[in-house]
Amino acid sequence: xxxxxxxxxxxxxxxxxxxxxxxxxxxxxxxxxxxxxxxxxxxxxxxxxxxxxxxxxxxxxxxxxxxxxxxxxxxxxxxxxxxxxxxxxxxxxxxxxxxxxxxxxxxxxxxxxxxxxxxxxxxxxxxxxxxxxxxxxxxxxxxxxxxxxxxxxxxxxxxxxxxxxxxxxxxxxxxxxxxxxxxxxxxxxxxxxxxxxxxxxxxxxxxxxxxxxxxxxxxxxxxxxxxxxxxxxxxxxxxxxxxxxxxxxxxxxxxxxxxxxxxxxxxxxxxxxxxxxxxxxxxxxxxxxxxxxxxxxxxxxxxxxxxxxxxxxxxxxxxxxxxxxxxxxxxxxxxxxxxxxxxxxxxxxxxxxxxxxxxxxxxxxxxxxxxxxxxxxxxxxxxxxxxxxxxxxxxxxxxxxxxxxxxxxxxxxxxxxxxx
Amino acid sequence: xxxxxxxxxxxxxxxxxxxxxxxxxxxxxxxxxxxxxxxxxxxxxxxxxxxxxxxxxxxxxxxxxxxxxxxxxxxxxxxxxxxxxxxxxxxxxxxxxxxxxxxxxxxxxxxxxxxxxxxxxxxxxxxxxxxxxxxxxxxxxxxxxxxxxxxxxxxxxxxxxxxxxxxxxxxxxxxxxxxxxxxxxxxxxxxxxxxxxxxxxxxxxxxxxxxxxxxxxxxxxxxxxxxxxxxxxxxxxxxxxxxxxxxxxxxxxxxxxxxxxxxxxxxxxxxxxxxxxxxxxxxxxxxxxxxxxxxxxxxxxxxxxxxxxxxxxxxxxxxxxxxxxxxxxxxxxxxxx
Ligand SMILES: Cc1ncc(C[n+]2csc(CCOP(=O)(O)OP(=O)(O)O)c2C)c(N)n1
Numbered sequence: 118x119x120x121x122x123x124x125x126x127x128x129x130x131x132x133x134x135x136x137x138x139x140x141x142x143x144x145x146x147x148x149x150x151x152x153x154x155x156x157x158x159x160x161x162x163x164x165x166x167x168x169x170x171x172x173x174x175x176x177x178x179x180x181x182x183x184x185x186x187x188x189x190x191x192x193x194x195x196x197x198x199x200x201x202x203x204x205x206x207x208x209x210x211x212x213x214x215x216x217x218x219x220x221x222x223x224x225x226x227x228x229x230x231x232x233x234x235x236x237x238x239x240x241x242x243x244x245x246x247x248x249x250x251x252x253x254x255x256x257x258x259x260x261x262x263x264x265x266x267x268x269x270x271x272x273x274x275x276x277x278x279x280x281x282x283x284x285x286x287x288x289x290x291x292x293x294x295x296x297x298x299x300x301x302x303x304x305x306x307x308x309x310x311x312x313x314x315x316x317x318x319x320x321x322x323x324x325x326x327x328x329x330x331x332x333x334x335x336x337x338x339x340x341x342x343x344x345x346x347x348x349x350x351x352x353x354x355x356x357x358x359x360x361x362x363x364x365x366x367x368x369x370x371x372x373x374x375x376x377x378x379x380x381x382x383x384x385x386x387x388x389x390x391x392x393x394x395x396x397x398x399x400x401x402x403x404x405x406x407x408x409x410x411x412x413x414x415x416x417x418x419x420x421x422x423x424x425x426x427x428x429x430x431x432x433x434x435x436x437x438x439x440x441x442x443x444x445x446x447x448x449x450x451x452x453x454x455x456x457x458x459x460x461x462x463x464x465x466x467x468x469x470x471x472x473x474x475x476x477x478x479x480x481x482x483x484x485x486x487x488x489x490x491x492x493x494x495x496x497x498x499x500x501x502x503x504x505x506x507x508x509x510x511x512x513x514x515x516x517x518x519x520x521x522x523x524x525x526x527x528x529x530x531x532x533x534x535x536x537x
Numbered sequence: 538x539x540x541x542x543x544x545x546x547x548x549x550x551x552x553x554x555x556x557x558x559x560x561x562x563x564x565x566x567x568x569x570x571x572x573x574x575x576x577x578x579x580x581x582x583x584x585x586x587x588x589x590x591x592x593x594x595x596x597x598x599x600x601x602x603x604x605x606x607x608x609x610x611x612x613x614x615x616x617x618x619x620x621x622x623x624x625x626x627x628x629x630x631x632x633x634x635x636x637x638x639x640x641x642x643x644x645x646x647x648x649x650x651x652x653x654x655x656x657x658x659x660x661x662x663x664x665x666x667x668x669x670x671x672x673x674x675x676x677x678x679x680x681x682x683x684x685x686x687x688x689x690x691x692x693x694x695x696x697x698x699x700x701x702x703x704x705x706x707x708x709x710x711x712x713x714x715x716x717x718x719x720x721x722x723x724x725x726x727x728x729x730x731x732x733x734x735x736x737x738x739x740x741x742x743x744x745x746x747x748x749x750x751x752x753x754x755x756x757x758x759x760x761x762x763x764x765x766x767x768x769x770x771x772x773x774x775x776x777x778x779x780x781x782x783x784x785x786x787x788x789x790x791x792x793x794x795x796x797x798x799x800x801x802x803x804x805x806x807x808x809x810x811x812x813x814x815x816x817x818x819x820x821x822x823x824x825x826x827x828x829x830x831x832x833x834x835x836x837x838x839x840x841x842x843x844x845x846x847x848x849x850x851x852x853x854x855x856x857x858x859x860x861x862x863x864x865x866x867x868x869x870x871x872x873x874x
Contacts, residue, residue, distance in 0.1 A: 136588040144570070231661030231851070282852035290852025293663040309665025310623060311595060344594030346626055372595060374571035380594045448571050505661075505852060513856040520847050527816065531845045535856060 141376035145446060149456040156458055159186035159405075160193025167419045171397040178388035178398035181432055184407040189468030195411040201475040203248070207406050208470060210268040211240040211463050212488040217263070217273060218437075220492050221280055225294075225441045229504040230280050232294050234260050238436030238454060239369055241406040241462035244268045246365070249413035250303060250335065257305045257318035258337045260295050261367065261435075269302045273492060277499035283509055285502040289518070290511040312338055312345035315364070319354045322362035322420070333361040333420040340387050340430075341372020344380040348390075352428075356394035359425030363416040364396070366428065367403065369435035370457075374448040391428030403431030404459040406466040432459065513537045540735040542728065543714050546688035547577040547653075549739050550695035551615065555585050558613060561699060563590045565600055565617030573617060575655060575714060597627035601652065605634050608650040608704075615699050618654040621708060622665045628673075635704040636679030651698045651705050656684075657765050657812055658844075659712035659722065659858055663851035669764075669813035669844070674706045675790045675822065681705045681746055682789045686713065686767040687734045690787055693744030700743060710764040718765050719772035720860035749793035751800070755782035758806035758871055761797060761823050763787065766810045766859065773864035781808075781868060789819060797823070798830050805836040806871050812859055815843035837874035842867045 143149045162182045165174050184196050218235040225233040236243070243264030250256070256265050266276060278285035280294040288298055288306070298306035305321075308314060318336030325332045338348060343366055355362055366387045370377050381387060391398035397419070401412040409431065416427035436454040438445050450456075470476030503509025514537040517528050524532075541549070555561045563578055569592035572579030581590040593600050597618055604614035618624045624631065631652065638648040658667035674682045681703060685691035691709065698705035712718045716726040717734060729735030752767055757780040760770045767785045774781040784800050786792060801807045807827050809820040824839045842859050849857060 136591075138569070138587040138591045140587075286852075289850075291664065291848065291850045293661075293666070293851055296663070309663065310625070341595045344596040344599065346596065346598050372566075373574060374567045375592045375595075379592055382594075442574075510852040513853050516847055516850045516853045516856060517845070528846055531815070535845065537856075 139378040141378065141449070143450050143453060145448065145450055147450055149450050149453040151456055151458045154458055157181055157183065159183040160196065162193070162195070164194035164415070167415055167422065168424055169397065171395050174397055175392055178392055178400060179386055181400050181402050182408050182412055183402040183405050184411060185405045185465050185469055189465070189472035191407050191469060195408060197407070197411055197414075199407070201470070201473065204406075204466065204470055205475065207244060207248070207268075207410070208463070208466050208476070209484060209488065210244040210264060211406070211466065212485055213273070213491060214240050214244060214264050214267050215463065216485075216488040216492040217267070217276070220496055221277070222441065224280070224496070224504070228506050229500070230282070230294050231505055232441055233280065234295050234440045235437045236261050236263065238457075238461065239367065239403065239433045240264055241409050241466070242367055242403045242431045242433060245406045245409035246335070246413045248410050249417040253303070253332045254334065255303045255305055255318070255321055255332065256335045256337065257314035257321070258307060259311070259314065259339060259342070260307060261339070262337050263295065263297065266297060266299065266302055266304055271299055271302045271304070273495035274498045277496055278502060281499060281502075281504040282511075283499065283503035283505070284511050285499065286511065289515045311342040312347035316347045316351040316354060319351045319360045319362050319426075322360040323354070323358050326358070326361055326423075331421065333363070333417060335363040335365060337365045337367065339372060340366055340368035340370075340377045341375060341380045343387055343390065352390065352394045352396065355426035356396050359423070361420035361423065362426045363413065363420060364391070364426055364428045366430045367433065368430050369433050371435050371439070371445070371449065373439045373443060386430060388428055388430035396426050396428050398428040398430070400430045400432060402459055403433030404462040404465060406462060407469070434459065538736050538738050540730040540732070541688055541737050542716070542730065542735070543685070543688045543691045543709070544575060544577050546692040546737050547695060547709070548579055548581075549737070550692040550699070551578060551581055552584070553739075554615070554696060554699040555581065555589060559589070560611065561589070561613045561615060562607065563615050563617070564593050566593055566595055566619045568592060568617050574619060575711065577653070578617065597623050598630055601627040601630040601635065604650045604652070605630060605638065605648055608648045609638065609646050613649050613699060615651040615653065618652060620662075620666050621654040621656040621670050622668045624652070624654055624670070631680070631704075632677050636677050639703065640679060647702060648704045649702050651695070651707060653695070653707045653709060655711035655714070656708040657710040657712050658849050658854055659718060659765065661851060661854060662849070664848040667849035667854075669708070669811065671708055671789055671811075671813060672817065672819045675819055679704070681791065682708065683746060683787060684708045684710065684764040684789060685787065686710070686764050686785050688729050689734075689737045689741070690744055690750070692737055693741065694746065694787060696743035697746050701746065705746070708764070712765045713768065717768040720769040720858070721772070722855050744787070746788045747791045747793055749787055749796040750785045751782065751796070752785045753781065753783040755780040756804060757781055758808060758868060759784060759800040759804045760808045760810055760864070761786060761827075762810040763789065764812075766812055769859060769861055769864055770810055773861040773868060776861050777865040777868055779865070779868045779872065792826070794826060794830065797826060801827055801831040802834040805834050807831070807835070807839045808842060808864070808867055808871060809839060810842045810859060810864060812844045814846045815841060816846050818843055837871055840867050840871050
């Protein structure tokens with residue numbers, strides 16, 4: 118018998134299909150213009166109670182929570198009464214991170230290490246977030262969250278030893294530069310494979326819940342990497358088990374040369390990814406230190422009160438290259454970062470401190486110089502130990518350690534064969 | 538004939554294949570507008586349009602899974618995984634789907650696709666940008682696996698891979714994208730454009746899969762190798778003065794057993810060389826084949842030189858990587874046996 122198929126339904130289009138491939142609005146040569154971007158005024162987005170029914174705040178996945186207005190005032194329900202010392206520390210952390218980046222970028226150019234990734238424009242995200250965590254909590258970061266370490270007081274010198282892969286590197290020269298690790302500072306060892314940490318953060322948080330502990334976890338991912346399976350697995354597990362975890366998505370607009378619309382698809386925002394899972398989802402101005410801190414505290418409180426996960430999208434912009442191997446002018450207009458409407462996180466927090474009479478231009482210049490000096494002296498110490506190119510690296514003998522808890526015979530043989 | 542880098546040769550192969558057959562589509566992370574982080578697909582989107590060369594979300598599983606579906610539809614997807622280290626999320630689609638489709642449907646559905654990925658170390662990539670996972674592919678039935686060592690091979694093998702009716706994995710040794718590597722990291726890289734092996738005929742025919750090339754004829758011993766290590770073996774022969782025959786396998790599966798046998802029967806001694814970790818590596822397969830097919834010609838046991846059984850360490854790349862010294866030492870020892 119011949120195969121039969123139904124005739125096409127009435128109204129079915131006979132026109133050929135075409136493939137949709139999204140494109141960014143601006144390419145090199147275009148003049149970037151963000152005047153049509155919908156950015157709510159600071160202070161206009163409501164602050165729900167932490168035990169809100171996620172169904173009631175679906176709109177918060179599509180707006181942007183902002184606290185600092187153009188005049189540097191902290192306005193609206195998300196503005197918290199913060200000790201000026203907290204804010205000054207925040208500003209210093211961001212200045213330190215910026216100075217650290219500048220020195221390490223230069224060190225890479227000078228051939229002292231192989232590679233570096235900077236945070237320019239995104240400093241507020243990690244520096245402010247750490248303020249919501251307590252000792253014992255665990256971040257599962259990706260590679261642009263060094264601010265978590267800096268704001269938790271991790272020594273810059275040790276960070277640099279990692280970047281230089283020298284004998285002072287706690288990871289024994291095994292990892293790519295910027296792949297830090299510190300259990301004590303709540304910073305999980307970074308993997309080069311994107312997104313793998315996301316579901317691990319959920320697992321860690323589930324562990325804490327199973328043991329009746331009080332610790333919470335924070336997962337970190339870039340908007341581009343949300344396309345990976347691990348991200349989706351994390352949302353399923355977090356939502357099913359109501360894991361005490363904060364699911365962070367740093368949307369800095371670009372994933373190497375690929376604009377955020379490629380990973381986002383038709384969902385509108387990355388925060389909206391949480392909605393299908395019943396996870397409360399917030400979008401926040403990632404260049405607003407106060408807004409990031411307030412939202413992080415809200416999400417942390419939910420986790421601590423066993424109310425489950427929160428998905429937070431930080432809207433920000435990667436002002437620098439993806440890494441030292443990248444030239445962003447090949448795929449986006451040079452002026453795009455200046456045209457980016459949410460401004461510079463450092464200048465915005467500075468303006469706020471000045472506005473409340475707790476800071477001045479002079480103090481700022483001085484603080485910048487101090488940050489620079491702190492970084493330079495840490496660099497001197499680190500370089501006294503060695504750099505990737507100048508030597509005093511961990512012994513090649515070390516290369517065979519830590520593959521297993523106990524070195525098996527075949528590795529011992531290979532170590533001997535290698536001459537170490 | 539022109540001299541070009543391996544990257545340019547790969548661009549050319551894409552161009553030739555896309556011009557010839559409009560079912561060939563190219564996609565992957567950053568491959569569209571930007572032309573790939575290593576530039577292997579540069580210019581293709583401009584020339585062939587966005588529906589034939591496009592950027593994908595960062596989802597290796599998505600890339601491979603979509604390619605399987607597209608191939609089943611009747612297209613010829615040629616996709617890029619940014620670094621071989623990132624194919625693990627897609628491994629299930631490669632192993633359980635792409636490799637099996639023909640078998641499980643008795644030929645009703647097939648999967649003519651190519652998966653390209655940069656492999657190997659020597660660029661300070663540390664553990665997640667340096668792996669050589671060839672054994673993970675050659676162990677899988679239904680896949681073919683190729684590794685070029687020169688620009689002309691990169692072009693010719695890629696053309697054959699795209700034309701092949703089955704899924705082909707192309708492992709591109711990134712250490713030799715721009716020029717050959719003689720195992721000496723402290724020497725400047727000589728561009729392929731200034732190297733005799735950088736010669737490419739942009740109108741040349743594809744290089745058939747499954748055929749090895751003898752890079753250096755010799756009588757004293759045979760080195761079976763591929764990719765970056767071909768150049769290390771050449772350097773070792775030169776530096777030791779040992780008259781080694783260097784066989785560049787080019788295709789690891791199906792492997793050119795005839796050439797292997799011919800060479801080992803002639804020299805009577807064999808070194809198997811790769812930069813992937815030793816244990817259960819592709820070299821174990823080669824040693825097995827040699828002992829099975831050349832046992833009565835062998836004058837000494839077959840020797841393996843390979844990466845150590847550790848992850849790839851950032852600061853110790855040059856201890857990890859088999860260099861000409863290690864290969865030369867193995868050659869010398871083998872001749873004494
Ligand atoms: C599994 C995997 N696939 C691909 C890569 C290569 N890669 C490294 S960073 C990157 C872009 C990430 O973009 P995004 O997540 O937006 O973070 P951003 O760099 O913008 O901070 C890619 C594709 C990788 N490291 N791991």
